[in-house]
Amino acid sequence: MGRKGDDTRGRLLDATQELVEAGGYFGAGMNQVIAASGMPRGSLYFHFPGGKDHMVAESLRRSGHRIEMAAQELAETAPDAAALVTGMLGLLGDRLEESGWRKGCPVATVALEMAAGHDELQQVCAGVYDSWEGALRDRLIADGHPEAEDVATTVLALIEGALLLARTRRSREPLERVGRRITTLL
Template identity: 70%
Template structure:
């Protein structure tokens, strides 16, 4: 695929990501994606022969990998897991606030709307969440926490819940509260 094709594909994925984060799966209709991306209809089906579900799945995967990359980079700069979670909450909070409280987690809306009805989309959501959980688990294990797998799942659930509450309240307060509580919980787990 040439440069122009890659650019068109990227615009389609970016437009889809923006639309699903702000309006969910059903807010990202094919016509809305085409309008937002400026791509011709034929390009969508050329790049995504599986149609909308393939487009949404690849968009979620791409956004998930981008967030995952940021988390891994952050993990290299903070002293412990509590610092990592606080940093993740700050990064995602900045993203959420900058978007006018529209863009929380790039996976959550699709997971909530489609995981029960679309096996391919459920698998993509599970893959992305699994990769984030793995990063947390690895950091917890490196920090010597006794139950890194269970704790990683708990931390991911706390981050996702905090993002949902922050979006609902249009406030960073839930993110700040969770960051403080995670520090206490992780300190207690090491005793």
């Protein structure tokens, strides 16, 4: 695919991500994606022949990867897992606040809506969460933390809950509180 095709695909995925994060799977209809991206309908079907599910799945993978890359960048300078997690909470808090409290976790809404009844999207969401949890687990292991697997799951759950509360309350306070508890835990 050429640069123009990559740009078109990227605009469609950006629009999908924005709509999914703001309104979930059902808030990201094909017409809304076309309108938000400014791309013609034919481009959507050319780049995503599997339709909406294909497009949403790719958007989730892409946004999940972006969060993972941000964590890896932080991991290069963070002295330990606690600093990595508090740094990520800061980045996620900035992202949430800058979006007018619309961008929490890029996969949580779809995971909640679709996990019980849509195998493909459930697997994509699980894969994104697994990659985040794995990266944290690997850092905990490198730091010599006992029970790294259990702690990584606990920390991810705390972060997800804090994002939900922060978005609901339109306040960074839940992220800050969870950050303090995670520092104590680690």
